[in-house]
Every structure is written in structure tokens, then in C-alpha cells.
Amino acid sequence: MRGDFFWSDEAACAAMAGQWAGTLKPVLQQGGSAIIELRGTLGAGKTTFTRHLLRALGVEGRIKSPSYAVVEPHEAEGGLPIWHFDFYRFNDPQEWEDAGFRDLFGSAGLKLVEWPDKAAGLLPPPDLRLNLSSVDETQRQVQVEAGTDQGQAWLSRLIQEGTPHG
Template identity: 45%
Template sequence: MPQHFTIASLDDLPRVAAQVQAALPGHSIVLLEGEMGAGKTTFIKALCRQLGVQDDVSSPTFALVNEYRDGRNQPIYHFDFYRLDDPQEAVNIGAQEYFDSGYLCLIEWPSRVEALLPPDRLLLTLTVTGPTSRELVISN
């Protein structure tokens, strides 16, 4: 059953990130879908803060993947496949090994590597509903 959350402003991000954190156990692959500017990276920053990441969280648009450490010193992998021209580029950086690692993988623009993604995953869909408001839907 999908869960729906209203994000009226940036002030709501910690609350919604805590709700998403509660949905994470059992899921190491988290896909973030939404149009350009919907706030995928901004939401990932809030979620990483919730998970205890002290590092600067930024979009790995050109590197394709960034690695952070959570509050338990476990890796979190943040992918941004927006600039990917061919899924083979993801294969070349070892994306499948990251996906199979069991560690949390946060993936922006997952549709560009759909064939590489494992079936067990959590989908977060961000929809712009106003200048500062968004709706976030969590589904499997």
C-alpha cells in the first residue's frame, strides 16, 4: 500500500525523512523518481542527515556515484544517472556490485538503468505541487 506524505516546505523534510527511514528496513535499493527540480537530491540530503551522515551530500551527476558513511559507519551509495547515455556506463562503474552489496543505494533517475536494478526495491516518487511544496509517495 503506497504511503503519501505532503512536504509543504523545506521545514517538513526532517519529518518526512524520518518516515522514509522507518520504511527502509529490508530495502537496500531506494529509487527516487521525479521531474528535474522536484527535489530528489534535496530529499536525499535530508534522508542522509536522518541516517547520521556527517559528510557533505551532493549530487554525483558527473561522477555517477558518491559514497557517504552513516551514523554506524556503514556505506551509503548515492547514484545520479541523469547524464547516463547508455546503461553500459553504469555497468562499467560496477553499479551491479554496489546494488548487490546489501548497503543502502539511493538512486536518482533509475529508469535509465532499469534493466540493471534488482526487483526488491523501494520507490520514492516526488511530485511538485507548488513553488515550495511536494508530495512524496513511497511504494514497492
């Protein structure tokens, strides 16, 4: 299943992130897990979307890109665990295994993954995959694909609700 969305500006990105937070929160609050891959070129909006999603889930404090640290842990409202990964600097997919990320991906909570292709073949299937492409400085085309049954249910709901802005 696939859904196509459009962000006319950052406010549209934030609105969609808020909508997604409402969809994901009940599953995470019940101890569930979710994996979301974010794909796109540098500057496409992967980290921007992640920041808005984390804020919508109740994460407070500074939210920085994990480009150098590879992973940034967060805790959302109610103690929900979230990990934001950025594998851009990986030279070999085996680095994912060597870093011990298999355990994190097998645990409850939300995993947001930028540059998942750098850990090709080792990551579990994502529930949702966002493919972001820049139309111009502020506008983005967003193609969302479901990779699991859970992801299909979420994407169906998001498509039915429509985009809240943009």
C-alpha cells in the same frame, strides 16, 4: 502497495526523512540492504530528500549531488555504507554495467538512486520508489510504492505512523 504523502515545505521533507531513517537504520545496522529509487523532474526534491535522509542517518560533512560523479559514497553512524547514485547523464543503460555497479548493488548498505530509468532493466527491484512532483515552489506530492516484501513492510509502517509534519 502505495502511500501518498504531502510535503508543505522543506521542513516536512526533513521530517519524513527522519522518520524513514528510523525505519531503515535497524535493517542496515544488521548488515542488511535497501534500495530506494527517487523519481521526478529536475527540481522535484530528490537530492533534497536524500540530503535530509543522510543527515538523519548520521552522515557528517558535505553531501553533494552525484550528478557529475554518478555515485557518491557515504558512511553513516556506526559505519553504515551508503551510496547515492545519479544516472541522469547516462546515455545507455549499459553504462551502469560497464561502471561495475552490479557489485555495489549486491552488497550490504543503502543505495539511493536518482534517475533509475537511465539504467532501465539492469537495476535490481527497489524496496521503495518515491515519485516526487512539484505542486508549487515549496510543496511536493510524494507517491511511495513498495517493490519488495521488505519495502511493503516499511511502507506499511510509515503509513501507520503517518507523516510527522506537513
